[in-house]
Amino acid sequence: MYPDATPQDAVMSDAEAATEARRIIADAYRPTAYRDPSPVPVRGDTPPVAQPGRPPMSQGATDASVLMLAGGVTTTMVGGTAAVLMYVSQFADPLVCGLVFGAPTALVLALAQLLKGAKPAPDVHHHYDGPVYQDQRNIQTRTTGVWAKTNNEQ
Template identity: 55%
Template sequence: MTVRLPDPQQPTATTAGQPTADDARQAAAREFLADLESAMQPTTDPDRVPAATSFRDHSPLPAVGTTPPVPQPGRPPMSQRAADISGVMVASSVPTFAIGTAATGVLWASGHADPAVIGMICAAPAAVAVPILALARVLRRAKETVEAAPPVHHHHYNGPVHQDHRSINTQTRGVWAKTSNELPR
C-alpha cells in the first residue's frame, strides 16, 4: 500500500526579517523607473533639457594662472644672475677655443712641443687669476662687513650730565606675583 503525501504548499507569509511588499512601495518604484526611463530618452522638446552625464571643457588653458609649468625648449629657467653668467661663459668659450686651436696648430707644426713649456703656459693664467680672485673676494667681504657694522653715534651735551650706572636684578616667584621695577628717587 502506498501512501501519498499532500503536495507542499507555498508559504503565504514573508520570510522573517524581510520587508513586506506593499502596493504603495511598488507603485513608487514603478513611478521612479518610469521617470528614469523618460529622462534617458532623447527628446525634441526645446523646453526639456536632457540631464548631463559627462562634461569636457575644450577651451584653451590660460597662459597665466595655476597651470603647472611645462619645460620649454632652450635654456632652462634660472635667475637673472645665473643667466648672465651663463651668457658670459658661452661667449668666452668661443675665443678660448679659437686661441687653443691656434696654439695647438703652432706647436704641432713646429714639432717642439715640450710638456714643461706647455704646462707653464697653461698654468700661467690660473696662477695669475687665483690671487686676483682671492683679493677681490677679500675686498668684497670687507665692504660687506663695513656696511653691516652699526653706525657710530656721537652725543654732544651742553651743561652737566649725570649718568646712572646702577643695575636692578629682580626675581618674581609665585602664582600671582607682581614685579615693580622702579628706581628710587
C-alpha cells in the first residue's frame, strides 16, 4: 500500500483483482526479444564485410595456418628449452642437445609422411545421361635436366 493511499483505495472488487492479476501475469510472461522468422535474402546489393579476427580464407588455408602457428610455437619451445639447458649446465654439448631435442621432431615428420601416404583413395561417382565414352589413362611424368624436358609415358 502506498503512503498517500487511503484505506478505501486499497479495496478492489473480485473482478478488478482478477483483471489486475491477469495483467501482471501477462506482463511477466511477455517475450523480451523477437526474432524475425522471414528468410534472409540469398543475394543482396551489399558486399560481404570481413569480420574481425582471422581474414577470410578457405578451410585448407585455415588448417595450414593453424598448423604453421602450432609448429612455430613448438619449435620455439624446444629451442628455448635446449638453450636454457645449455646455459644452465655450462658444459652441455650442443651436438647432444641437438640430437635429444631434434629426435622427436624428426620422428613426428617421419610419421606425418607415413600417414600422408596412408590416406584412402576418394570414392568417384559419375552420373551420365546419354551415351558416354570414358577413357581413363595413367600417365607417368618425369622432368629432368637443367633445361627442363618433360617426358610423358603411358
